Amino acid sequence: MGVIRFLGQHKGAVALVMLLLLLKAGCELxxxxxxxxxxxxGIAQSGVEDLDVLAGYKAAGVDLFPIQMAYLLRIGGLxxxxxxxxMVLDVAAGFVxxxxxxxxxxxxxxxxxxxxxxxxxxxxxxxxxxSLITRGTNDVTxxxxxCTMVMRMVLYAxxxxxxxxxxxxxxxxxxxxxxxxxxxxxxxxxxxxxxxTLPRFKIMQTLIDRVxxxxxxxxxxxxxxxxxxxxxxxxNRFDAASRKLRDTQLxxxxxxxxxxPTMMLVMNLTSVAIVWFGAQGVAAGTMQxxxxxAFITYAMVIIMGCLIMGMVxxxxxxxxxxxxxxxxxxxxxxxxxxxxxxxxxxxxAAAGVRxxxxxxSFRYTDDGDPALSxxxxxxxxxxxxxxxxxxxxxxxxxxxxxxxxxxxxxxxxTLDGADLRxxxxxDLRACFGYVPQKAFLFEGTVESNIAYxxxxxxxxxxxxxxxxxxxxxxxxxxxxGLSAPxxxxxxxxxxxxxxxxxxARALVRRPRAYLFDDCFSALDYATxxxxxxxxxxxxxxxxxxxxxxxxxxxxxxxxxxVLDEGRVAGVGTHAELMESCPEYREIxxxxxxxxxxxxxxxx
Ligand SMILES: Nc1ncnc2c1ncn2[C@@H]1O[C@H](COP(=O)(O)OP(=O)(O)O)[C@@H](O)[C@H]1O
Ligand SMILES: [Mg+2]
Numbered sequence: 278m279g280v281i282r283f284l285g286q287h288k289g290a291v292a293l294v295m296l297l298l299l300l301k302a303g304c305e306l307x308x309x310x311x312x313x314x315x316x317x318x319g320i321a322q323s324g325v326e327d328l329d330v331l332a333g334y335k336a337a338g339v340d341l342f343p344i345q346m347a348y349l350l351r352i353g354g355l356x357x358x359x360x361x362x363x364m365v366l367d368v369a370a371g372f373v374x375x376x377x378x379x380x381x382x383x384x385x386x387x388x389x390x391x392x393x394x395x396x397x398x399x400x401x402x403x404x405x406x407x408s409l410i411t412r413g414t415n416d417v418t419x420x421x422x423x424c425t426m427v428m429r430m431v432l433y434a435x436x437x438x439x440x441x442x443x444x445x446x447x448x449x450x451x452x453x454x455x456x457x458x459x460x461x462x463x464x465x466x467x468x469x470x471x472x473x474t475l476p477r478f479k480i481m482q483t484l485i486d487r488v489x490x491x492x493x494x495x496x497x498x499x500x501x502x503x504x505x506x507x508x509x510x511x512x513n514r515f516d517a518a519s520r521k522l523r524d525t526q527l528x529x530x531x532x533x534x535x536x537x538p539t540m541m542l543v544m545n546l547t548s549v550a551i552v553w554f555g556a557q558g559v560a561a562g563t564m565q566x567x568x569x570x571a572f573i574t575y576a577m578v579i580i581m582g583c584l585i586m587g588m589v590x591x592x593x594x595x596x597x598x599x600x601x602x603x604x605x606x607x608x609x610x611x612x613x614x615x616x617x618x619x620x621x622x623x624x625x626a627a628a629g630v631r632x633x634x635x636x637x638s639f640r641y642t643d644d645g646d647p648a649l650s651x652x653x654x655x656x657x658x659x660x661x662x663x664x665x666x667x668x669x670x671x672x673x674x675x676x677x678x679x680x681x682x683x684x685x686x687x688x689x690x691t692l693d694g695a696d697l698r699x700x701x702x703x704d705l706r707a708c709f710g711y712v713p714q715k716a717f718l719f720e721g722t723v724e725s726n727i728a729y730x731x732x733x734x735x736x737x738x739x740x741x742x743x744x745x746x747x748x749x750x751x752x753x754x755x756x757x758g759l760s761a762p763x764x765x766x767x768x769x770x771x772x773x774x775x776x777x778x779x780x781a782r783a784l785v786r787r788p789r790a791y792l793f794d795d796c797f798s799a800l801d802y803a804t805x806x807x808x809x810x811x812x813x814x815x816x817x818x819x820x821x822x823x824x825x826x827x828x829x830x831x832x833x834x835x836x837x838x839v840l841d842e843g844r845v846a847g848v849g850t851h852a853e854l855m856e857s858c859p860e861y862r863e864i865x866x867x868x869x870x871x872x873x874x875x876x877x878x879x880x
Contacts, residue, residue, distance in 0.1 A: 280596045283381045290377040294428045297370040302436045304363035309574035311356045313567030324348030378425030385417045397613040407490035416599035423596035430585045438582030441575045449572045456576050459547040460583050466539050467587035474532045477525050478595040484522040491518045548573050620699045624707035629658035629820035630789045637688035648674045649843045661821040663831035666840030672824045673714050676794045710783030714794040716775040718767030724759040730782040742785035745811045747804050748777035773799050790820040797830045828865045
């Protein structure tokens with residue numbers, strides 16, 4: 278079973294717990310023997326074990342009280358010792374198993390995180406972020422708890438039950454059938470519970486996923502929810518998800534609650550039966566009272582052992598579901614992988630890179646429409662290549678393919694002649710300064726966010742990058758300047774400011790190629806112009822791939838690729854495209870007057 282596998286990696290700890298529990302079982306099983314001795318010898322025989330000796334003492338008129346007291350104290354002391362030993366061993370076993378469980382949890386979380394970080398967008402979307410979070414928290418905790426419990430109980434229960442059976446056989450085999458009957462009843466109850474609760478336990482995790490998913494989406498889009506007065510709708514959606522989870526949990530908990538009294542009933546019936554039939558034995562002289570008492574205790578021990586095994590066997594399948602969900606993630610190979618022997622590229626070389634798309638087609642899902650079809654173009658080292666086109670035409674997809682967040686479905690993307698799939702991802706990405714379309718900042722300071730692009734960047738470099746991105750003014754106006762705090766996701770700066778900081782983060786890297794994915798659209802015209810004016814000096818020698826919506830942004834580019842529905846509609850300079858590419862002319866005319874175009878084209 279899945280969960281047992283995790284324990285297999287901690288054989289030493291498991292063996293230690295087993296040993297501790299074995300000793301503990303010894304202590305616990307000794308107590309009934311001692312009880313029966315107190316009753317049979319201590320009380321009935323005044324503390325004298327041998328009946329003939331007792332008769333001798335009685336005939337001689339010896340005072341039996343001191344002998345009896347001494348016997349009772351001795352056995353009572355032994356009982357205390359056994360109880361104390363059992364407690365200490367229990368604590369020790371609990372300690373070791375909790376530690377082992379925590380280790381298993383930590384290892385799982387670590388492996389999961391490492392794997393998820395390696396995932397490309399495709400795999401993240403396949404699982405959904407919400408589900409990955411539940412798997413990393415809820416499922417791991419479940420496995421951790423079950424592992425701890427398995428170590429403490431599952432191992433202990435059989436030791437106890439078997440010990441109990443042995444003791445019953447030794448002391449009083451006649452009444453064994455009552456125990457057999459009781460155990461059969463325990464298993465019958467567990468089987469019934471199993472039948473009804475197991476399917477619900479299995480879907481519980483998916484329901485928790487669902488609640489998380491809805492909650493996450495609602496929290497992320499809270500302002501939209503408010504703006505459209507959809508609180509009621511969202512509440513209902515959340516309510517539906519949470520209600521389903523509640524119903525399932527209620528059902529399983531009720532079933533579990535029903536189990537305890539049923540088991541108590543079985544136990545009590547068993548003791549009644551033992552006393553009933555045992556009393557007949559005592560009356561007939563075939564059984565001693567102490568043995569009877571011990572027998573009841575052993576019967577309880579055996580039933581308890583079976584009960585624990587039953588409870589755990591209900592937990593195990595649930596933990597198995599969790600384990601399966603984790604191994605699903607762990608077994609998913611990232612689609613974007615490093616080759617065995619990567620071709621080296623130098624990220625620190627001064628010159629720009631040549632990026633070539635050779636007949637590239639790409640679809641996000643196997644059955645989806647192609648996002649790119651037969652795209653070919655080359656960005657020469659040290660030049661600026663602009664990509665324009667309507668939204669949804671595949672511009673961001675091109676940039677993602679260059680960063681190798683995805684691999685092309687057909688054709689190839691090459692960097693300085695080497696297929697991207699032949700390079701190590703770290704090498705490849707070190708060549709780029711990427712500005713995503715949707716700016717993202719990390720919690721920290723302005724400085725920590727810019728230095729994210731280049732850890733070794735000093736303050737001068739950071740200021741320089743901020744200057745080029747037209748961000749220095751507003752950063753200095755903020756309290757704290759470079760060390761002004763940035764909230765999670767960059768929520769405490771405006772969209773345009775966030776985008777400029779994100780550009781500075783790429784600029785400070787001084788990479789061999791800049792990938793600007795539509796980041797200029799978030800800037801006003803004046804800022805857009807200022808950044809573009811400052812960029813050539815900063816990025817001299819580097820290749821610039823510039824995705825844009827505004828024709829004014831791309832006028833000066835060395836080469837412009839016009840995209841339309843994933844196809845290349847034209848490649849050339851502004852002037853060439855105005856002549857040859859109707860799609861381009863249409864976009865251009867919709868944005869600029871003829872004069873502006875003529876002027877820009879001449880520049
Ligand atoms: N993660 C994704 N999964 C599936 N389809 C996507 C995904 N991202 C983008 N698309 C689709 O790919 C096409 C191109 O998207 P994109 O490259 O973002 O366009 P642009 O950047 O030009 O606006 C669109 O039709 C879009 O619906
Ligand atoms: Mg885009």
